[in-house]
Amino acid sequence: MMNIKPSAAIRKNYNEISELCKRSGEPVYLTKNGEGDLVVMDIETFARRESMLRLRENLVAAEEGRLNGKPGYSIDEVSAMMKAAVREVLDGQRK
Template identity: 65%
Template sequence: MNIRPSAAIRQNYNDIADMCRKTAEPIFLTKNGEGDLVVMDIETYNRREKMLKLREELLAVEEDRVRGSKGYSVDEVAAMMRSAIKEAAGHGTAE
């Protein structure tokens, strides 16, 4: 875990930015010895946001399953995908 005083961001922005990119980890900034901000590079932020969104979606699906919502077998999903591909291929050609 990288912890730096908040003054470090003003004094060493490029070093902090490089460290964020190299480690792909957030840097925690303190103010008066207390946690204040978290800084991370945009790629790390986007990756974490995508992961959180995926986890939320998986949790929602699992909650639906636990409540008894109908699911699909592998064979049913494969058939639906084949049907969608055939439909897309049919609409994508000029006849």
């Protein structure tokens, strides 16, 4: 579900918006004069999204390298990289 609030809500209801972000794990979209203006999310959600983006970037780079003839990785190497990525995301959730 998309959470949308007017921008004035951040000044008036900071604690409520903060709690909504933390409870839902979703961003809150703020509007100004009826138009999209800002997106607010709690730091854990932000960190988790950043970790997932880095993982995706690394996977795309590896696939591009493979398609361009670069040497690949063994199953054990890929398994170790995936475990490290999962640990990074889980550690970000615990903070």
